[in-house]
Amino acid sequence: MIDPKKIGKKEESDLKEKITTPTRRDFVKGMAIGAGALALSPLLRSRAEAIDYDTFAIKQALRGEKVAAGRVSHDYRKCVGCRVCEMTCAYYNQKEINPFKSRIKIYTYQPEVWVGVVCTQCGDRPCMNACPVEPDKDGRRALYEDPKGRGLAVDRDRCIQCGKCAGACAAQRNSSLRMTEENYPDGCTLCGGDPQCVKKCPQAALSILPRTTDGKYAAKPADILAAEAVETLYGGPKTIVDNWK
């Protein structure tokens, strides 16, 4: 995969032209494919091909494949804290009735809001880039992106159990990547391309949304998400105790 940061200046200006000056024919052709995001597809296709970058999973969609290269996104406005997602993830992926083993975690904050923390499949993959294991011929370190499901995968034979991947996630993103008791990273695999938590949530509070190139936009720590949620839902953390003061 080509690192977008390494694009030369010439290529960048070429791309800029292509993207910013669509012909009418391009636009109409794009619209004919259907979805709003895909209206830009002829333009982004060239960009995607140029940098092999697939932010909206456009390539799969164009090939008629199920779009799986997104990320699980949690909506605190709809979440009711039931944790069916946790139980589903732990059972599907680890065959355990044990929310501790879940890759999605729901935290209760007061005033009441539930914040879901799950791997946001950061486009820039700080977890993978922190892995000290040498990339193999396919460019994969011990923590890598599974080509089928587009989620995280661990090669336990090559993983040296240093924990740097989880450390990077904790330091730079939302601490969703956990080290297991055997000291291997346990990350969201998107269930091989068909995220189960999204299907099972009784409140439709989970959805698959596009990844961002720089994961920091979505991968906020739980405390920050909670503070924003409390502000948005309630206008701030006031309770009867405050009303009485």
Next chain:
Amino acid sequence: MAGGYVGKILEVDLTTKTIKKTPLNTKDAEIFIGGRGLGAKLLWDRTKPGGSYLDPDTPICYMSGPLNGLPAPGTARLTIVTRSASTFPKSNPKHTGILHTNTGGRWAPELKFAGYDAVIVTGASASPVGIAIENDDVKIVPAGKYWGMGNYDLQNALDADFGRRYQSVYIGPAGENLVRYANIMTEIHHACGRGGSGAVMGSKKLKFITVRGTNGLSIDNMRTWQTANKKAWDEVMSSGGYNEWKRLGTGMVVTGSSDWGSEAVYNFKEGTYVYADEMSAEKALRNLWVGNHACFMCALACLHRGVVRTGRFSGMTHDGPEYEGVMMGANCGVRDLFGWQANIAAADDYGLCYISMGNVLGFVMECFEKGVITAADLDGIALKWGDVDAMLEIQKKVAYAEGCGKLLGQNLRALVAAWGKGCGDYAMETKGQGFAAWNVRAQKGFETTYATSNRGADHLEGADIATQNTRVMTDALGICLFQQLDGLRPETMKDLLNTATGYRLGMDDYWKTSERLFTLERSFNVREGFSRDDDTIPPRAFKEALSIGAAKGAIMNYKDFNKLLDKYYKDRGWDNKGIPTKARLRELGLDFV
């Protein structure tokens, strides 16, 4: 253990500060299932008749059931079983009855993940303590810094000090001050409300039990479990009532109950409230609610999250209204939706059962109106109908056992004894416990549940024997009653139990088990001196007809009520004084009673 249960009980003695882990008695588990049922057996075994709820000896049992923590609908419920602070037999007012009290949230499942089916606390600490459980690591920790905290501050402090994945049950100031209707809560809004369990916990100087678990649970037969579980989720989510539960919660009947004449209005004088619309769930949906709240594994999400945006309570977050909040609403003649929520929120913060508090408030309001008492009896507070500010002031006094709060924090009989002037005619209680938000006279079922409930005037135990049996089982399993009300069939619950644990109960066995559990509770009360004389409905229902609404003119009469009790005891297999017969006890496997 084949499945369902985790096989271990945690026993903590706060006098000797010892912690023991004992194996779950699998024979008892099979016979009494878990939760409310196994709790009754544990209480029976570990108490002698005549003890007080304040005795250090009195055990307080935090019970999970075999289904808690499993991925079936509503497997969230904790049942606490201990001596009641609310009920006492006429034959010996120093004795108290059995208490089972139940709440949702996420605590009971977490206890299972930590590796325990139950926590039994005995003894009493000299200074405030908490119990911290993280899997095998169990500690009694000093709780001085938390003692005195209201529940809003306490929940946040526990989240900060222990971690956000810990689940906690705790008492507020009301429990600390041994208010006889103090509750035990989790996540601020889920209450083991009735019966004063908070006073028991407070008498042990136990402020909280916090738990975190990272172990998995097991199921005996995964294949047959999946079949039963799929059926369970289908029954709940495809039911006609599903949408209503989610949209409006139990608040859906604030207007309905008033329509039927079965609402608690003006201290139960009426059953219809002309202002019900101003206090309805529909109004809350439009003006207060921003989202829903569910317990562990629940799709109904019947609670709501709200915020007041205008007026003097602006910014206040809370979770109501739901139906039983009517005790501080229509029952107190309140018309101010936001002021009502403020009182609910205050009760939650203090750790007061707002059913019982509302019952006391409504009674005191009537006494004040009739001149039985004056403001001087209430430290200068003129507690008029609908006065939400006066209600807030009284609640604070009760929670802190200050001034008039000392007397008001006891029960209606204490007030009647102190004030006289015939106010006993409108004290709405059975066995000492106050009525809940469902009135009597309009519907026979509520007469049955209030008179025959093992934990005193209770709206939940059940309107007839079949309902009582169904519900004692949901409480024993750890599943939420509302799943069953929304369509989860007892047959399916039996299947969930069998496939999880490896039991082979047929429906006959299931119902026989339910009779056994209910009769054991009854037997505990009988051992303390309760009998038919205590299965009462207050005088108001027999002397005053409802005067407005659809049930206008409805009144009870003693002849019909006695016939009701006669039939009830007969159908239960008890004698005419309401005492289970020796033959019936033997039949139910309760030979030890």
